[in-house]
Amino acid sequence: MVRGKIQMKFIENESSRLVTFSKRKNGLLKKARELSVLCDAEVALIIFSQKGRLFQFSSSNMENTIEKYLEHGKEEETTTNNTEVQQHVQPLKHEGAFTAKKIEFFESSKRKLLGQDLGTCSVEELHDIHIQLENSLKTIRARKAELYKEDIKKSKAKEKFLFQENTRLRKQCGRKPNQTPEKQKEIASCSQRTVSLEVVTDLFIGLPPFQ
Structure with missing residues (x-):
């Protein structure tokens, strides 16, 4: 008999939900144990039930595994942040280089307008x-x-x-x-026009006097 596909949604019936949790939990713990034995992998599994009960499995020390996980998370976060910073810095570097070239061009044009560096x-x-x-x-x-x-x-x-x-x-x-x-x-x-027309003249009758 072919087993029907279970629809992935919240189980409304409490009894069915508890039975499913127990079966799936045990299966998950079994798979974790098998993975650690067959592949020599460091496996840690933590499960909290709906009522807050803890179920866990660790192929080694749980605290060491959790500490290692946290350190790995920090390294990953740092790498991600560095990548994001580089993505933002790279365009700024290109823009800065372009601006520097523009400034150099304007300075050269200014010197030429002042009559300097005309030899080239x-x-x-x-x-x-x-x-x-x-x-x-x-x-x-x-x-x-x-x-x-x-x-x-x-x-x-x-x-x-x-x-x-x-x-x-x-x-x-x-x-x-x-x-x-x-x-x-x-x-x-x-x-001013009247003054310019008033020309002083001396009128003499007869021969002009000798100087």
Whole structure:
């Protein structure tokens, strides 16, 4: 008669569960003993029943076997940790080497832009450096012009503010307000033109005097 396959799940019936535990436990202890004798292996087996009862088998000293197991576990954990560390360190090493090369390249480019270490440069490299410097000068000049415009704008705003403040103070003192800065500039320009047209000449009638 063919023995039916037992389904692996918790046995609900308590009596059946106890019988199965006893049979399987004995079989497991027997197999452990046979393995230790036939193969000269160090075998240790520990079983706790549902109620906490201990069953054990050891081919040698149980405590020595457990201690050996714990040491082996520590070594395995250390090896695993070292492997994980190496897996994390290796990409960092590659990244560090790549970063170092980039820094070296930028330092070399900086020296060349400063006119240093040009002896090993080809004509094409010198041409590229020349273009970079021209582009940099254009950017610097544009920024300089922008700052000048900002300064002029601030100066005009300050001039306007001071004029308004002067006008307010003159009114408080009962004096006639000054002309606007634009009007003052216009008058000054006209005055300069008038002075330039007033040429001093001496008119003589008759022969010029002898020197």
